[in-house]
Amino acid sequence: MRIATWNVNSLTARLQHVLDWLAANPVDVLCLQELKLTDDKFPLDALAAAGYEAAVFGQKTYNGVAILSRAPVQDVVRNIVGFTDEHSRVISATIETPLGSARLVNGYFVNGQAPGTDKFDYKMRWLEALRDWLQKELQANPRLVLVGDFNIAPEDRDSFDPVGLRETIHHTTQERDHFRALLQLGLVDSFRLFDQPEKSYSWWDYRMLGYQKNRGLRIDHILVSQDLVPAVKACTIDRVPRKWAKPSDHAPVILEL
């Protein structure tokens, strides 16, 4: 089976891209971030016609996440449990995998703007709450997949300019410590289970020909719990839709189990 994650930067603007991508890549589950629409505006019918059910946690203008699935999903939970958040950033559900049922957590992590800002402080509090919640989730669900736009480039090799961008947003020690804390919970970066091309990124700035120059970051990730590692067959980034007209600034990441 295949599970994918894609920050679409407005589902209204990107619905046709999502439908075209699913037609070419009929994954079992697709997790979306940055819907930028409310639940009542979610294109349930168009996605149902493509063969997908949806669990949605929308928000006007900003944020918003959804889980699309060919098979029914169960026990949908919105937000980080125990953390009051005005933003719609996390949706989780139980899905079926080759190793049995698993918990799937889809997150649009806080961007954080720059160290020293209120938004960065929010990012740190959000990441602490996520870690504390996931620790409990993993105890209850040893099979767990954490996907989404993490807004963290975990290592220098995940950035086109790790020296010039040292300690700037996506690259700070504090953010990377938080990423490692997730790994210390028993999660594994599935992308790094395999040999990958150098300069593999999942996001490129729209500005200054970022994609054309491959000035990107790997900030979209799929982490799997230890119990799922033996089932992981591949993890890839699909750059194809980043080349389409009017693309999202992110590319989909695909996990094969």
Add this chain to the structure above:
DNA sequence: ATGGTAGATCCTCTA
């Protein structure tokens, strides 16, 4: 030191 682009909403904010 700044700007460049994109999306949604409103003429600015977020990324």
